[in-house]
Amino acid sequence: MTATPRNVKPIKADSLKITCSNCNLRELCLPVGFSNQELQRLDTMVATRGSVRRGDTLFRSGDPFEAVYAVRTGFFKTRVSTDDGRDQVTGFQMAGELLGLDGISTDRHSCDAVALEDSQVCVIPYAQLEQLSREFPDLQRQFHKIMSREIVRYHGVMLLLGSMRAEERLAAFLLNLTQRLQARGFSQSSLVLRMTREEIGTYLGLKLETVSRCFSKFQEDGVLLVKQRQIHILDHEALQKLVNENC
Amino acid sequence: MTATPRNVKPIKADSLKITCSNCNLRELCLPVGFSNQELQRLDTMVATRGSVRRGDTLFRSGDPFEAVYAVRTGFFKTRVSTDDGRDQVTGFQMAGELLGLDGISTDRHSCDAVALEDSQVCVIPYAQLEQLSREFPDLQRQFHKIMSREIVRYHGVMLLLGSMRAEERLAAFLLNLTQRLQARGFSQSSLVLRMTREEIGTYLGLKLETVSRCFSKFQEDGVLLVKQRQIHILDHEALQKLVNENC
DNA sequence: CGCGAGCTTGATGCCGATCAATGCATGTGG
DNA sequence: CCACATGCATTGATCGGCATCAAGCTCGCG
Numbered sequence: 001m002t003a004t005p006r007n008v009k010p011i012k013a014d015s016l017k018i019t020c021s022n023c024n025l026r027e028l029c030l031p032v033g034f035s036n037q038e039l040q041r042l043d044t045m046v047a048t049r050g051s052v053r054r055g056d057t058l059f060r061s062g063d064p065f066e067a068v069y070a071v072r073t074g075f076f077k078t079r080v081s082t083d084d085g086r087d088q089v090t091g092f093q094m095a096g097e098l099l100g101l102d103g104i105s106t107d108r109h110s111c112d113a114v115a116l117e118d119s120q121v122c123v124i125p126y127a128q129l130e131q132l133s134r135e136f137p138d139l140q141r142q143f144h145k146i147m148s149r150e151i152v153r154y155h156g157v158m159l160l161l162g163s164m165r166a167e168e169r170l171a172a173f174l175l176n177l178t179q180r181l182q183a184r185g186f187s188q189s190s191l192v193l194r195m196t197r198e199e200i201g202t203y204l205g206l207k208l209e210t211v212s213r214c215f216s217k218f219q220e221d222g223v224l225l226v227k228q229r230q231i232h233i234l235d236h237e238a239l240q241k242l243v244n245e246n247c
Numbered sequence: 248m249t250a251t252p253r254n255v256k257p258i259k260a261d262s263l264k265i266t267c268s269n270c271n272l273r274e275l276c277l278p279v280g281f282s283n284q285e286l287q288r289l290d291t292m293v294a295t296r297g298s299v300r301r302g303d304t305l306f307r308s309g310d311p312f313e314a315v316y317a318v319r320t321g322f323f324k325t326r327v328s329t330d331d332g333r334d335q336v337t338g339f340q341m342a343g344e345l346l347g348l349d350g351i352s353t354d355r356h357s358c359d360a361v362a363l364e365d366s367q368v369c370v371i372p373y374a375q376l377e378q379l380s381r382e383f384p385d386l387q388r389q390f391h392k393i394m395s396r397e398i399v400r401y402h403g404v405m406l407l408l409g410s411m412r413a414e415e416r417l418a419a420f421l422l423n424l425t426q427r428l429q430a431r432g433f434s435q436s437s438l439v440l441r442m443t444r445e446e447i448g449t450y451l452g453l454k455l456e457t458v459s460r461c462f463s464k465f466q467e468d469g470v471l472l473v474k475q476r477q478i479h480i481l482d483h484e485a486l487q488k489l490v491n492e493n494c
Numbered sequence: 495c496g497c498g499a500g501c502t503t504g505a506t507g508c509c510g511a512t513c514a515a516t517g518c519a520t521g522t523g524g
Numbered sequence: 525c526c527a528c529a530t531g532c533a534t535t536g537a538t539c540g541g542c543a544t545c546a547a548g549c550t551c552g553c554g
Contacts, residue, residue: 152357
């Protein structure tokens with residue numbers, strides 16, 4: 001009955017003390033706009049931080065749901081699988097983003113969360129999150145906003161999967177990534193992909209060959225500079241156009 | 248600053264008194280498993296019921312978010328649109344289901360909700376929902392479950408859009424519809440579609456002609472009996488197989 | 495240095511989009 | 525009551541984008 005799944009190694013107490021109060025992600029994560037007092041209460045709730053090795057799962061479909069997780073460092077993917085082996089990547093999560101919200105509905109997780117690089121997460125026991133969000137309207141509000149944002153995100157993904165062509169999907173994907181990276185202080189014109197072509201494809205509803213071809217096409221057209229997973233965006237406008245003026 | 252958008256006509260107070268306590272949907276809707284006391288408090292919150300005419304919108308993308316809505320009777324679709332005119336249906340909602348959760352994230356709605364037939368909704372002011380769910384853990388829990396369920400639903404839709412072929416998509420769609428209708432006391436082997444072929448297509452990422460052809464194919468194969476929007480399911484198994492043993 | 499995972503690129507084929515015509519049900523006005 | 529319009533659905537013919545199959549390439553690593 002611990003809130004720490006098998007693959008999450010607790011970070012030793014003697015390591016540098018990490019708290020929500022001193023976390024540089026606090027303006028992106030759960031405690032957006034919190035007072036000092038609220039931050040301190042949150043620190044009592046997020047008792048555990050843990051690390052997950054690249055390739056390991058934070059949780060799996062079917063696991064009992066006990067906590068949601070905030071990514072502190074690293075990068076994750078979430079995926080759902082069918083019995084017959086196919087799977088669909090449902091999202092990529094980076095620092096400050098929440099994982100595990102799917103578990104609330106049935107008290108069991110319904111997707112897998114896999115670390116794409118060595119990562120650290122903050123473990124937020126759901127029972128305590130419920131309790132504390134009854135006391136702090138700000139926390140309640142922010143938590144609801146995060147769930148709602150996830151719903152809105154899926155609307156965008158549906159539009160992408162339902163009506164965009166391969167190049168448009170990849171363009172939208174890249175713009176979304178850079179936008180989120182930019183909010184975390186990274187360049188908006190260059191990025192390193194943490195996932196394979198196949199994982200991108202499985203997210204975008206395309207085969208890996210198609211993803212690869214699109215990258216090549218973008219390079220030919222002078223829109224991107226692609227060197228394996230190193231991507232430089234040369235023509236931001238062009239990507240934007242592809243997404244907007246569809247067709 | 249009213250919680251009642253333009254297209255929602257309040258139902259007269261002198262009409263038959265509708266309350267959560269006496270609503271036959273209470274075991275499907277927000278107050279699942281509530282005590283009588285909780286039901287009565289909920290009744291004070293859901294002050295307004297309203298009706299929406301077929302074709303009218305309950306809310307539109309950009310509208311300020313003030314309330315979520317529970318469908319009492321009727322049928323809705325939600326959709327997101329792009330500047331260039333394409334749109335994507337993101338869901339179909341029937342009695343007992345909640346609309347408007349997308350609005351929490353930015354305090355504005357990010358999709359349109361359109362009535363596919365004359366409908367009635369319960370207006371649940373969000374501020375009061377927040378307040379009351381601080382007082383009633385059961386309500387808080389149920390509300391979170393509903394949002395989480397929506398997230399899980401989108402995982403399924405992504406799988407559908409990302410990896411299924413036309414017939415599989417339609418099969419999954421029909422099974423989902425009948426399942427929900429069954430939970431509401433309707434037959435699981437026959438249904439009347441409330442939406443056009445085009446609306447189905449826009450939900451499933453297909454063109455209306457493809458949807459039509461799939462219906463015809465299912466009829467040829469003896470799986471369905473199709474007469475306009477009247478659908479009889481002759482071979483439930485066959486549909487199930489298409490969805491599971493993909494390929 | 496050689497292996498293997500991941501990526502690129504080419505050739506071919508199929509599924510579903512597109513274009514187009516017709517059918518069918520409902521509604522409206524002469 | 526019929527003529528016509530309108531919205532929705534069906535069906536056919538053709539086309540194109542992406543999947544599939546296959547071969548070779550690149551880079552990191554034991």
